[in-house]
Amino acid sequence: MNNDKLIIGGHEFDSRFILGSGKFSLELMNAVVEHAKVEMITVALRRTNIGGENNILDYIPEGITLIPNTSGARDHKEAVRIARLAREMGCGDFIKLEVIADSKYLLPNNSETVKATEILANEGFIVMPYMYPDLYTARDLVSAGASAVMPLGAPIGTNKGLLTRDFISMIIDEIDLPIIVDAGIGKPSQACEAMEMGASAVMANTAIATSNDVNMMASAFAKAIQSGREAYLAGPGRVLNKQAEASSPLTGFLED
């Protein structure tokens, strides 16, 4: 397992759990990171408040890779602007790209996301786009220079799990980039299932932030994700086929 690295934009990670940061108290950050054993945390640039009160960046532990996100961007131009600001602030080259112009369902706009990905990848960003799991868009994101593809499992914040299971599965099969299931994962078992399917990582936030014990839930997710990964690598055993035997064989016409 030591050689099983998650590689995004040339950077290696051991943890396959990415934590969102927007929904729990800043002072809990350290303990949650420790329990979740994460190496990557996303942070909404709009939450940063350098030199001011409650600046989220002040609460990110040492050694954690910070992934600024473009939360709040309504089109590709706004997303590009936020990404450039993040880089100027010293947040590095990673960018979690989110383009959402629907405040009711918060679904990502795939076509605007592709446009922003192309611009940002050309500027040297390591682009991790959040998307609605559509295979064509996934292919367009590859062509546009994305470093990962982040399909949603269910509408963000709903904790409904892998509603888009079959579509994510297609993307895992067809796309050679890391596929990170982002949004909608509500329980460790769902995170585990995504990993068993072959997802490269899982991102969660609400599921942990809204549990009664944030630290314990963070730890449960870490174990589930690791467990699912190992099951995927091991390859599942056979499910016994109990269907009835056909009365006449299908190959009875052979003559040699």
Add this chain to the structure above:
Amino acid sequence: MDNSKMNIMEYLPNMEILDSSIMNEVMSAYDEYDYNSYTASDVIKALSHERISIADYAALLSPAAAPFLEQMAKRAKVETNEHFGNTVGVYTPLYIANFCENHCVYCGFNCKNKIHRTALTLAEVDNELKTIASDGYKEILILTGESRARSSLEYVGESLRIARKYFSTVGIEIYPVNSDEYEYFHDCGADYVSVYQETYNKTTYSEQHLSGSKRVFPYRFDSQERALKGGMRGVCFGALLGLDDFRKDAFAVGMQATLIQRKYPHAEISFSTPRMRPCVGYEDNNAKDVHETQLLQVMLAYRILMPFAGINISTRENAKFRAGVVGLCATKISAGSQVGVGGHDGDSKSENQFELADESTLEEVDAMLRKKGMQPIFTDSSYL
């Protein structure tokens, strides 16, 4: 043309060279494929997977899978049903010329064989196609021998324009061309291209293709990719099973089709499964070790690897086998085939390329399909 001394990997002048990694990927996997290394448990595991990997496919083609033919057939039937229901496409081929510049040891049309060479005039092409269309066919496969000099691009193009008048679906099985030339054929009315690599064993390829442009292995290999770049809707793959080790060749065919589909997701993929048949100058050929059982194993493996792909069954096989595989794995069947030049108007103008095992007419094929509860489909695409 005497290029018999040339290395088969060297291109001839004017052959387009693609910047594609697919051939290298296929050939290195082909070199490494050791079908004796698979066991029954690999086969059982492969059949239990919802999505079939190349490793699973390799197991399904191995001798270890032979005892599991019936299980493979069950899986294949479910997949075929899911993707095609009870429909089977029906088409017929028309050879418009048999001039050939290649010396392929196994082929009745090869340039060293002293047979009558001819090409239909465009008026004869029109007459043949009109006759075929009046039988009810909507899909036609236009074939030539492989001579660009004697069956020119323009000759083929004009024949395709005539075919467009009578048929909704036009395919070509002719000499490979560059992508801009495929684009020309597409503009003339062709949507589908069949090119068979025959064998992926370079030594055998070199020994079996002694001279002619077909001797150039990589140019033939990249034909499907050039056809797709030229705007074709679908491409067909195949090896001449029995020419060399059929398991390795079938492995390479499936891998090549998989990589093409991945790179060109819009492409319609299909397979043909010719095996060696007796023909002029090659009477001693005993189909090597590809009996019906092995042929079926290959067809089932293709189906399980790519449940959505078309699989053609030609009249090289007998009526019983053809009836057995339609709906099980094959999805397209030829009928009323003539494998000499012309002949659909009752006047064949040459020897046959190979011997037919099923001379069923369209009516007989139609009746066979309906008796099996299958639905014959005459048109399944529109030229756009």
